[in-house]
Amino acid sequence: MNGVTAYQSIKATAQTKDELVQQHAPLVKRIAYHLIARLPHTVDVNDLIQEGMIGLLDASQNYNVDQGASFETYAGIRIRGAMLDEIRRNNWAPRSVHRKAREIAAAIQEIEQREGRHAQDTEIAQSIGISTQEYHQQLYDSAGHQVFSLDEFNDHDESLAHPISDTQLEPAQEVQQGGFQQALADAINKLPERERLMMSLYYNDELNLKEIGEVLSVSESRVSQIHSQTIIRLRASLTNWLN
Numbered sequence: 305m306n307g308v309t310a311y312q313s314i315k316a317t318a319q320t321k322d323e324l325v326q327q328h329a330p331l332v333k334r335i336a337y338h339l340i341a342r343l344p345h346t347v348d349v350n351d352l353i354q355e356g357m358i359g360l361l362d363a364s365q366n367y368n369v370d371q372g373a374s375f376e377t378y379a380g381i382r383i384r385g386a387m388l389d390e391i392r393r394n395n396w397a398p399r400s401v402h403r404k405a406r407e408i409a410a411a412i413q414e415i416e417q418r419e420g421r422h423a424q425d426t427e428i429a430q431s432i433g434i435s436t437q438e439y440h441q442q443l444y445d446s447a448g449h450q451v452f453s454l455d456e457f458n459d460h461d462e463s464l465a466h467p468i469s470d471t472q473l474e475p476a477q478e479v480q481q482g483g484f485q486q487a488l489a490d491a492i493n494k495l496p497e498r499e500r501l502m503m504s505l506y507y508n509d510e511l512n513l514k515e516i517g518e519v520l521s522v523s524e525s526r527v528s529q530i531h532s533q534t535i536i537r538l539r540a541s542l543t544n545w546l547n
Contacts, residue, residue, distance in 0.1 A: 321364040321365060324363075324364045324375060328360060328376065328379050329360070331379060332353055332359075332360055332383055335356060335380065335387065336349050336356055338512065339384075339387055340352060341513055351390060352387045352391075355386045355390040356383040356384075356386055358386050359379075359382040359384075360379055360382070363379040363383070364379070405446050407432050408428060408432065408439075408442070409536045409537075409543070410540070411423070412536065413540040413541075414431065415428065422495075422496050422537075423537075425440070443528075443529040443530075443532040443533050483545075488538070488542065491538050491541040495534060495538075498520065499530060499534040499537070501520070502516055502520065502531060503531075505519060513531075
């Protein structure tokens with residue numbers, strides 16, 4: 305390839321990347337507003353959009369059609385990941401929220417192991433020594449801080465989001481990752497029916513909390529509580545893996 309041809313090839317590639325970014329810029333806003341719905345008011349949606357655009361640029365430079373995923377799927381993972389990294393860097397969750405979430409997870413795990421069934425709200429509240437109303441308030445308070453939990457578990461075949469040049473997993477790591485994903489799938493399948501439906505509506509169908517509330521015939525704040533409890537329940541089920 306001579307110099308002129310090489311230059312033209314590079315220029316064409318750059319144009320293609322620019323087109324991908326421009327075409328999928330609305331995807332960044334859609335993901336940002338989907339996440340911000342459950343975050344405290346202190347989180348600025350513009351910060352998420354800015355980080356998401358960086359993720360989109362990164363996706364445009366690393367995407368390889370041979371990886372099998374469409375660019376939108378690949379970019380969506382990178383965009384969401386960039387936003388979640390921004391949330392993690394600005395760890396605005398009070399320590400009390402993390403502590404209470406751990407207490408709830410421990411209570412759920414103890415009750416479900418003892419009773420062999422799903423723990424009920426009243427049982428969990430009694431176990432940690434508070435009223436059911438106080439328990440629901442704790443779930444509501446921690447809702448925003450659970451936003452990235454399921455994404456950490458399994459973000460739509462996240463292995464597709466890494467460039468081919470990335471270091472490949474060792475066989476033992478592949479086995480461990482596969483085992484965790486199977487454990488996660490089993491834990492989700494064992495969720496109470498309403499919680500399983502809510503997770504599907506949010507993560508698969510990407511409905512917002514108000515829309516999910518209409519499907520479940522509950523308030524938006526109640527959906528937020530249910531989501532928070534579900535994530536904590538999953539964490540309790542996967543304690544051995546997460547530790």
